[in-house]
Amino acid sequence: MPKIKLPAKSPRIDMTPMVDLFSVLLIFFVLTATVRPPEAAPVDVPFSVSEKHVPDANIMTVIVSKDDRIFFNVDNGPDTILQFRQHILDEMGQRYDIEFTPQELRRFADINCSFGVPIHEMKNYLTAKTMREREPYETGIPIDSLDNQLAMWILCSRLVNPAVQACIKGDYETKFPVVRKVLDILQDKNVNRFNLITSLEVIEVKEEKNE
Amino acid sequence: MAEIAEAEVKQKGGKKKPKKFPTNVDMTPMVDLMCILITFFMLTTAFNKPKIMEIRLPEKIKKNENVEPPKIAKSRTINVILGPDNKVFWYPGVADDPKNPPPLRVTDFSAEGIRQIMLERNRALFKKISAFNDDILTGKIEIPRDSVQSAISQLKRDDDTGPIVLIKAYKEAKYGNFVDIIDEMSICDIARYTFVDLSWLEEEMVEKALSAEQAAQGARN
Numbered sequence: 068m069p070k071i072k073l074p075a076k077s078p079r080i081d082m083t084p085m086v087d088l089f090s091v092l093l094i095f096f097v098l099t100a101t102v103r104p105p106e107a108a109p110v111d112v113p114f115s116v117s118e119k120h121v122p123d124a125n126i127m128t129v130i131v132s133k134d135d136r137i138f139f140n141v142d143n144g145p146d147t148i149l150q151f152r153q154h155i156l157d158e159m160g161q162r163y164d165i166e167f168t169p170q171e172l173r174r175f176a177d178i179n180c181s182f183g184v185p186i187h188e189m190k191n192y193l194t195a196k197t198m199r200e201r202e203p204y205e206t207g208i209p210i211d212s213l214d215n216q217l218a219m220w221i222l223c224s225r226l227v228n229p230a231v232q233a234c235i236k237g238d239y240e241t242k243f244p245v246v247r248k249v250l251d252i253l254q255d256k257n258v259n260r261f262n263l264i265t266s267l268e269v270i271e272v273k274e275e276k277n278e
Numbered sequence: 279m280a281e282i283a284e285a286e287v288k289q290k291g292g293k294k295k296p297k298k299f300p301t302n303v304d305m306t307p308m309v310d311l312m313c314i315l316i317t318f319f320m321l322t323t324a325f326n327k328p329k330i331m332e333i334r335l336p337e338k339i340k341k342n343e344n345v346e347p348p349k350i351a352k353s354r355t356i357n358v359i360l361g362p363d364n365k366v367f368w369y370p371g372v373a374d375d376p377k378n379p380p381p382l383r384v385t386d387f388s389a390e391g392i393r394q395i396m397l398e399r400n401r402a403l404f405k406k407i408s409a410f411n412d413d414i415l416t417g418k419i420e421i422p423r424d425s426v427q428s429a430i431s432q433l434k435r436d437d438d439t440g441p442i443v444l445i446k447a448y449k450e451a452k453y454g455n456f457v458d459i460i461d462e463m464s465i466c467d468i469a470r471y472t473f474v475d476l477s478w479l480e481e482e483m484v485e486k487a488l489s490a491e492q493a494a495q496g497a498r499n
Contacts (some may be wrong), residue, residue: 079430082305082309085305085309090312092312093312093315093316096316096319096323099323099414100319100322100323112328113458114457114461115329115331115458115460115464117329119329119332120327120329121330122326122330131453156443168387181439187309189496201424234330237454238454239457240452241288241453242450242452242454243360243450243451243453243455244447245453246453249448254335254337257315260333260334261335261336263332263333263460264328264330265328265329265331265457265461267331
């Protein structure tokens with residue numbers, strides 16, 4: 068009987084289908100990824116049951132960090148051509164007699180993350196290249212009644228973009244009086260509707276049947 | 279072209295054959311690379327987008343305007359005061375007599391704490407809304423998805439038995455507690471709640487309650 072010779076199979080597996088699969092996954096993740104914007108201060112937001120998403124555009128966010136510093140962030144508007152951030156900084160510069168060059172304005176629009184810089188430090192902040200270089204200037208936006216720059220930022224943002232909505236993002240441990248002050252400033256500018264930024268937590272409420 | 283190539287081969291000694299490459303390329307390094315990229319994108323993608331919770335505060339009454347603040351029924355009012363260390367103080371009615379302040383009761387943010395108190399007071403509306411939601415789920419009521427929210431807010435607006443919750447914050451409260459209490463309001467479907475300032479009498483009441491609690495703890499130790 069002649070022996071049936073089995074062809075010697077190489078131990079290698081064909082990786083091509085795996086590559087195909089991975090390509091599909093990779094493309095999916097690249098397309099769905101919304102890159103997390105860098106934060107000037109780490110903030111642990113409280114939980115809530117709300118399921119509403121943060122709108123993508125037309126929001127200004129007041130961030131209150133754990134160490135009571137105030138940060139502000141405003142987006143470029145629904146269309147990147149609008150470049151609201153540039154106009155807002157320009158408006159702020161006019162009110163505080165600071166002339167910002169077009170390069171600086173463009174840089175401000177490009178940074179597009181929250182900032183906690185007093186307006187007089189803004190020029191230094193804008194010349195800093197990396198986040199680490201910027202950090203020393205992030206001392207928080209003044210909210211004293213004498214030098215209320217946060218109120219001015221809010222005013223300018225609303226002037227440039229009337230559709231802007233106010234969001235407040237605070238750390239769980241932030242002391243309430245600071246947040247209260249921010250709320251007061253917003254209310255002074257006739258903003259009575261706020262959005263508190265939270266993250267989702269699911270709670271089920273069961274109604275007791277025995278009555 | 280082919281001739282030239284042959285000539286070159288011959289020049290190098292003639293024995294060498296053009297090397298045969300295997301037709302299938304080894305894909306393993308590519309798989310490795312893709313694995314790394316996928317992991318990177320999975321980790322950097324902000325999957326849980328932050329959510330927002332809407333709150334409306336009553337308009338501030340400016341000092342020069344002669345507008346009286348709206349009156350609310352005393353019997354329906356519940357005052358909730360956010361205290362330090364995740365404590366919540368509450369009392370019904372109104373504190374207007376400095377000599378005889380209403381007793382403060384203390385509770386917390388657990389499911390048996392402030393939520394039970396709120397649910398108890400708001401039972402009628404809560405039942406109505408959950409029955410409404412059930413009817414939608416089982417298909418008894420057919421309304422477009424968009425108008426569910428407005429129907430619920432209509433139910434809330436029509437409600438006139440539920441509590442009116444006044445949220446106040448003691449100076450040592452945390453921001454997280456403020457979010458928690460508003461969250462409780464939406465969990466319990468409270469129709470009417472707002473945030474107001476703490477009066478001096480209430481501040482005194484909270485301080486008294488806190489010191490009494492400390493004394494009780496000291497006695498226990």
